[in-house]
Structure formats: structure tokens, C-alpha cells
Amino acid sequence: MTGSPVTGLGSSRLGPAERAGALDQMAREEFDVVVVGGGIVGAGAALDAATRGLSVAVVEARDFASGTSSRSSKLIHGGLRYLEQYNFDLVREALTERALLLQIAPHLVKPVPFLLPTTHRVWERAYFGAGVALYDALAFRMGSSRGVPHHRHLTRRGALKLAPSLRKDAFTGAIQYWDAQVDDARYVMTVLRTAAAYGARISSRTQCVGFLREGERVTGVKIRDLETQTTAEVRAKQVVNATGVWSDDIQELVGGRGQIHVRASKGIHLVVPKDRIHSSTGVILRTEKSVLFVIPWGRHWIIGTTDTAWDLDKAHPAASRADIEYVLEHVNSVLNTPLTHDDVEGVYAGLRPLLVGETEETSQLSREHVVAHPVPGLVLVAGGKYTTYRVMAKDAIDAVAHGLDGKVAESCTHDIALVGGEGFQAMWNSRYRLASVSGLHVARIEHLLSRYGVLVDDLLGLIADKPDLGKPLSGADDYLRAEIVYAASHEGARHLNDVLARRTRISIETWDRGLGVVQEAADLIAPVLGWSKKQRDREIEYYRKRVEAERDSQSQDGDQEADARRRGAPDIVPTAAPSGVTS
Template identity: 45%
Template sequence: MPSLRESLLSPSARSEHIDRLKAATAENPLDVLVVGGGVNGAGAAFDAATRGLSVGVVEAADWASGTSSKSSKLMHGGLRYLQMLDFKLVAEALRERDLLIERTAPHLVHPIKFVFPFFKKVVDRAFIGSGVMLYDAMQMVGRKRAVPMHRHLLHDKMLEVFPGLDGEKIVGALEYYDAQMDDARFVMMLVRSAAQYGAAAANYTRVLDYLHEGEQVTGVRVRDEESGEEFDIHARTTILAGGVWTGEQQDLAGADAGLEVLASKGVHISVAKDRIPAAPDTGVITQTEKSVLFLIPWDEYWVIGTTDTPWEQDVDDVSATGKDIDYIIEHANAVLKSDLTREDVIGVYSGLRPLLQPVKKSGGSSTKVSREHTVMQVEPGLSAIAGGKFTTYRVMAEDVVDFAIKDVFPGRRSLTTSVPIIGAQGYQELVRDKSAIAARYGFDAVRMDRLLFRYGALLTDVLALIDEDSELGTPLAHAPRYLRAEIVYAARAEGVRHLADVIERRTRLDYETSDRGVDAAEEIAQILAAELDWDEARAQAEVSAYSAHIAARLEGETTASDEAAAAAVAAAPGTPAGSAGR
């Protein structure tokens, strides 16, 4: 088993990884180079590394700083796709969800219960019930169930399970199970898993050009955004996992052909947990005229979303509008007993779904585009992948690596159905002993569960920091959900380079607190300064940049159009690295 030490994404490890990327010359190239550090890129790097190939993965900003940190935080089969008759995608996603829960990532992916309200007693119970019955049946084909079967709830039982629903409008419901995860942390753990198996991983490393030998792509030229140094990375085959930046990267490569990707904006809001009464770990899914809306329990608050609207502005400047927020509130209120208002909104986040566009066209609804993925040779030596959904990232990674290496390394099979993501091994033992661990460190049950969900078996490394310095066991003054040790660990092991990396992705303070993490920024910056060798001027610049970025997002949330919201974000002075821009 590879050493856990190899997985550390510390400042010194980043320097060593960059040296290894520089050493990938034309005479001694990498076997596989992955461009893009979202879930697809991280998954491809992990897949290729576990096959015993020499691998590099580069990302222009922070790991998961694009779409992969802006999802609904669900690993689900996609119940809505049954209505689109996309049975293959649903069955595939359900298999992958169960694999994660049972074998490869039980620490990162947990079952969650949803209630699907009925407004028409007979029609809804028959139509929705038959759909969920099929959904459950797809999970039973040839394998053990990872989550319980669905059940129907009569009116009174529904209100017992979810008293926050409007019992005057809603006549009954159906209860079924899916799974949830922390998307940004999941991606970071994938990157660490790839590094554990020997991949050289460098965030804040921007591709400037694609290297060619005749028509063959032989690697990339990059710039280390931290030092400004430019260098070449040679590879036998290159994989582009660029998400909504796919077109931009294909143009940079000078490709004559390529994948068309449609950007669709998805917005979520968060509200306090006590604002919507419900049984523990129980959410709501309801249909809207365009898509579905989820009310998802998450720690001490609810995540509610999402929207699904075409985005025609610069993909670097995505922002929610006031119209988006009002849309979500309106549709949540359609099922809730007590209406939400704008004053209930704690946080907002927005991202762009990279939906594969089979035929280039203008206009139309992005909700009609299939989520199935496609792999394509953009140029000889350069393969691109687009489409799919977060839940099927492993299948996508396997497919694109199979495709990319078929001529250079035929017969190297994927192992990721059996190789766990870092933090899985030893996780169940920590769960067994969690009461004793909590008592030792003075944690309540809520904090203990949070820590296990964030770190899995790697929690022992975080606790070791507290053993060395008890002050690190102290919660942050303005963000008490998190310990000072977690910020130190983020800097030493999780690839953090900037303040925004911690506030927006290693923690989720940008939508967990009404100040969007600004009040905690100073304390976090001072902890990072000691770990990342920042002087006081650098620490204050990071705080100022993050504060300006949040102010721009808040301004965007008062606008009525995507154009105005994007302009507000684009105009922010000193936008923090990793928050926007490629």
C-alpha cells in the first residue's frame, strides 16, 4: 500500500511535484497528463495513477474551484432523468453511488432520506410512486442494497416525518433514499489519493499552450501562478477535463474539432436549520416547471436549490442574481408551511454545469441536454471528456483513461472499483470508537460527526496536531464549527495556497455564515501566514481580496440580470485566487 505521506499536499510537496512535472521532458515524458482539477480531472488522475502509470495533473486555480465545488452536494442516481427516459444514466449513477457508500468512500458519501410531496392524491401517488419504484428496482439488480427501500407516507405520517411541509396543500408523500457528500473536499481527497499513488499534482498551474510535434500533442506549457515561472510538461498522452472551460482549452490547442459544452447556471441558498422543522437527516425533493428543487439538510442549516438557466456571460464571472434567489424561495415556499423570506438567507453560491451539447445551436433550454458523457480525440495525443454528472465521475475517469491510453498502454485496466479513496481505510474503526475519541478531546457528538465526515480515517492526523499543541483544539472565534487544527491541516496537507481556498472549499464558510466568512478571515489568515510563510502585508492582502470578492458577490445578488451580476464580480478589486477566473 502506498504511504500516506505521499498524499500530503504541503507547500514543500507542491514544490517537489512541480520539479517532477518539469522533469517530464521529451526524452522522459509522463505517461498521462491531466489538465483540469475538478472531479473529472482528479478522478482521471487517480484512475491512471492506480494503473501504475506516471501521471501529472494541473489546475489553473484551486482544486474544485469551478463547478465541482458548487453542486447540490448529492451523490444520486438522478430521479429526474427517469422522466427523460435516460435509464442508462440513472442505473449507472445508482451503481456508482452504492459503490462509494459501501466500499470506496464510506467516509465521504452518506445515505440521506428525501420526502417527495404529493399535491394530487391519486395521480401523484401513481405517477411518482411508479417512478421511485423503478428507481429502487434499478438498485436491486445483482447486488446488495446500500440504502433502504422507499415507502409511501399518508398525510399524517408525512407531517410527523417532515412537520415543516404545508399540510393544507400536500396530501401525502413518498420517502426514498439517496446520498450526500461535500463536493470540494471529495475532489481534494481524490487529488490526494492520486498523489498517494505517485501522481504529480499542482494547483495554481495554468496551461498557456499545448506542445506539438507535427500534429501530435506532446504536452503543455504552463505557468506556475505562485512564482510566475513558465515551463514545459511532456506527456505521451494528455487528457483535457476542462468542464465549462473545454472550448477555451480546445481553442488554445488549435483543435479543428472538439466537444461543445453548454454552460448552465445553478444557484443554491442556505438557511438556518431551525427555520424548517423536520426529522433528522431528512430532505425534500419537489418538481418545478423547469427541473427539481431540493431542500437538503446539511449540518446546522439547509441547502436549497437549484436553478437551471443558460449562462451567456464570461464563465469566469458566474454570480447569482436577486431573481435567482427569489425563484428558489418562491418554489421552496410552494411546499413549506411557513414561508421563507430574503432575510432568512444565510448564504448563496452559484456554479456552471458543463452540459454536453450534441449539436451546436443558439437558444433552447439547457435542461433538455443529456447528462451522459462523451470522450473524444480533439487532436492526436489529446483526449477530452465532457458531460456526465458528479456521481458518475469514476466511470467517466475510467472511460477517458481507457480511451487516452489504448494505443500506448493497451491492457492496463482500471482498478478504481476496488481501490478506496484516501481516508476510507480505518474509518469504520474510528466510527466505532468515536464516543471515546470525543470524550478525550472534549468534542460533542455533533462536532465528532462533522470531523469524521470531513476527514474519515485522516482525522487521526488532525488530532495529532492537537496532541502537539492543545491550542489547536480551540474553535475559530467567528467560525466555531471549525477547529484551529483544521486550518493548520489544510495548509500542511490539503494543498491550500490562498485564504479563499480555506474559506470556500476546505471549509464552507462562504455560505455557512451570514458574513460569508469575512469575520473569520483575519484569524484564518494569521494561522495560514505562519504555515505558508506569509508576511503581514501578504496576510492583509489576502483578507482584503477575499472581502472585496464577497462584496462583489453580494452586489451581484441584488441585480436582476446575469449581465449585471457578472459585471459586479468582474469589477471586484483583487479577486482572490481560486474564487474566479482561469
């Protein structure tokens, strides 16, 4: 297969040759739009623009989704807590998007159930019940179902049948409702691959270090290929700043931050083995500051999150011991067998890009997004939440269209299946046949289908050519060796950390944080990316230092100490100093 969502489109492959070709084209041609930022909003903007017929380039300073977009709660949800803030429009918009994403990416976005325990028999059940009923009601939209089952009320006995690990004295009953979940980093990469199939030129490890201008108008960006340290000028009719928590930094390159400011709020998550909590459903808990989710995640649970201000290193936000203890304390309040630090397999921290408001509490800052033209030729999109990325992208490209001469088509991404999604149900129905033909167990086929959709044929082709790639990784046997090769050959991974932290989630799903697979994974990646033995050893050493620094940071009491320890592991490809504006 070529990786195209529809016959007749170009390849969606994002390999080394495609990156080189994209950079070559960026240096030679003028684009309708250049998108700065390879997170979910930048990826969505690229796809929106490409499917409107615009020529598009995307540059990302680090790896795709390496910031906020790989460190979320991994939920596609309406935001039940926003109902208490009477933000009905935001919830309705997010629930509409939830239903849509279940349709355009059925291989990646899956329904997931949650229990909302209640502690008062009458008023709380009525209060929460009304809220969840409204949540379900808002999920309906013209011509579409909600995409998930309806909520239901449960007695304490009924709730304990679903979640035996809950303490009997911690609640009186519960409401079960449904949302959806996603591998956030994989989804971003899939959106980018879909954009590539529609003609977008995409490059990671390519930093925007300045802007090109003619008078007041921005006419492009100056980029540095961080792998080769070469620079180029990319000319464009419009530039989109979709850099999340880095939005203000990019704005400063063009001569000032403007009127829109973004503040970072840190949220941390713990990963624990499935057998530590006996439950067939997720759980949502109210805390004094936010909400805490216990989220099913394969053979694990993800538990989070926190909501605290962060003004330290944006690239590598650190989880402190205090953060971890906060999450453990709150989840243990409802568990009959408390979790300890020894139960924690993985920890990750991410930053939410919140629009600055009048309040100083980050939990009260706006999750709604804003699109602005700070200077002619430059569009800024900021704020928002993962679930509503497509709306943010549409609004950003609407602003781009306004700045372009000539008529630009309306957004059509609501009708565009992501690569791997077209025909997924039919392929899923054929999983036993695929298992028989490939020689893999049907459980392996289901795993591959849930990650690659109909692109599973690409992986099965690799395994047919080299049967050894059909074996699981030693020390991370949820993943096949073929997936490591494919990450480098098709999914834009440039470094070992890209593969272990984002193309797979080995770095948070194994007790040793992936240290046991680094040699095997590096050996598989090396031929694809042309690594020498020296580079292979360097990749392994960097990954080991990163894990050591993360573990060290997680033993520190506060943010300052944790940040200092996390900074002890330098990036394998450091970012460049900005150069500003070139006329």
C-alpha cells in the first residue's frame, strides 16, 4: 500500500527521503502557507489548508507532538467539568468533535467508560445526574449520533461489580458515562501523514529562527535544519504560528508579543499496571483544584492530572515528588488497596497552553481558543484543547484565506478520513483471516489495526519480507520489531527517543522506562536512518541519560529542583538561538 487514504492521492510516507525532498522544495518554492509547529493544532492546520487546495509547508523544531500533544490525558472528551462553569458552547463544540473524530479516525479514537462516584444519596446524584444528562444531550447534533452509549445510574453494589477496587465507604452510588480516548502522539503523526498525502511538505527537527518581511508584511520564515545546521528561507503568502506554549516566543521573533498571551499550566500523569486496580471501567474523581481521571490504557492505567502554573523549561516539564504524591493521595482516597510509589511504572508531565485571563489561577484560565492577525501575513492560533483541534485549525486557515488573494475553498476536514481509517471496519472484520495469512496471533493483528488501521498491510509487508520483524521486542513485548522499523521508515521518527517515547509508548509503559530495549531498537532503526556505530551508541547514551534525569527529577520535592535535575540531560539535537526578522 502507498499509505494514501484514497486512491489517487500521493504517498503519506514520512521517511528520510521525504524529509529531504520537503526541505529542498521549501528552499526553492513559495508556499501559500507555512505552518510553524508540529503539534495537534499545527498538524490540523496543515491538513485543513492542504485539503482546501493550498500549498503547505510544516516545520517543527523538535519531534512531531513532542510538546503538549504527546503528554495529555489521551482523552477525546467534552470536558464534563466545564458544565459547572456554564460553558455550554465549549462543551457542545467538543462533544460534536468527539462524535466526528470517532468517525474520521475509527482506528485511533475509541469509546471509553467512566464511573463518577457520588457521596450523597439525594442531592449529589440529582446534581451530577442532571449534569451528565445535559452532557449526553449536548452530544447530539444534526445528522449525527453521539458516537458513544448513553449514561446510566448505578447503586453502590452495581458500581462495585464494575470496579471492585473502590472502597465501599468512599461512595454511595455512581453514574457511568462514556467519552473517548486516543494515543495523542500517534494521532498527531497520522494527521500529518494525511496532510502529506494531500501534498503538504513536512519536516521535523527544523526550527523557525526568524521571519522574512517586506515592510510590515511577513513573507515567510527563516529555518534551520537542526540535523545538518544548514539554514534556508521559506517564502510564503501567509504564516501560521501554531506553537502552543511557545506562542509568545515565536511572536517575539516578529517584533513583540502582541495582545494575546499564553500561560503554561503543568499537568502530570502516572502509569500503573492494570492489575493494581481491579476495574472494567475508568473512574473520574473531583479534587479541590480539578478532576482526576483513572483511565484504562491497554495493560495499564493512566492516572492524572494536576493543574499548576509552570514558568520553567517548556521543552521538558518535570514532575516532582510532590506532584506524584498529590495524584497518589487523591486516587488512594477511593481505593481499597492504596497505590505506592513502587506501583508507578511511568510518569509524564505536559503543559496546557492557556489564554491569560484576569485570574491568577491556571485552573480558571480559558480553554477556548483565539485566532488573530498580529501583523499582516502572520496568523496566530492559541489556547483551546486537544479535542477541538480541528475547529482551531479551520479557524486559523479561515484567517489565512482572508489574507490571500483569490477565493479559497471552505474547510472540508469533517469529511476527510485520516490515513488508516478508510475501510477500517471491513479490515477489522477480516482480522482472523489476516492472522491466518500472516502467521501472527489475532491479538497481534488487533493491536496493529488499533494503531495503523488499514495501513496494517504496510507492517505485514515488512514482516513477510523479513519474518524476524514479526517477533516482539525483548523487554517490551506489546510491540513488534516491525513497528520500530516502520516508525523510522514511514512515521518521521529521527531518533531513538522519538520511537520509544512517541511512536510507541515504551518509555512510560515499562518498569525500566525502555532501557531494556534500547540496543535492540537502535539496531533496528540504524539501517533505515543510515546511522554509523558512533551515532547508534550516541542515541543509546542520550536515551539512558534522559531516563536517569527524569527519574532524578521525580525524586525532588519541588518544581525548581525537579527542573534543574531534568535539565541535566541535554537534547540530542539542541535547538538554535533565534535570529529575528530579515527584510
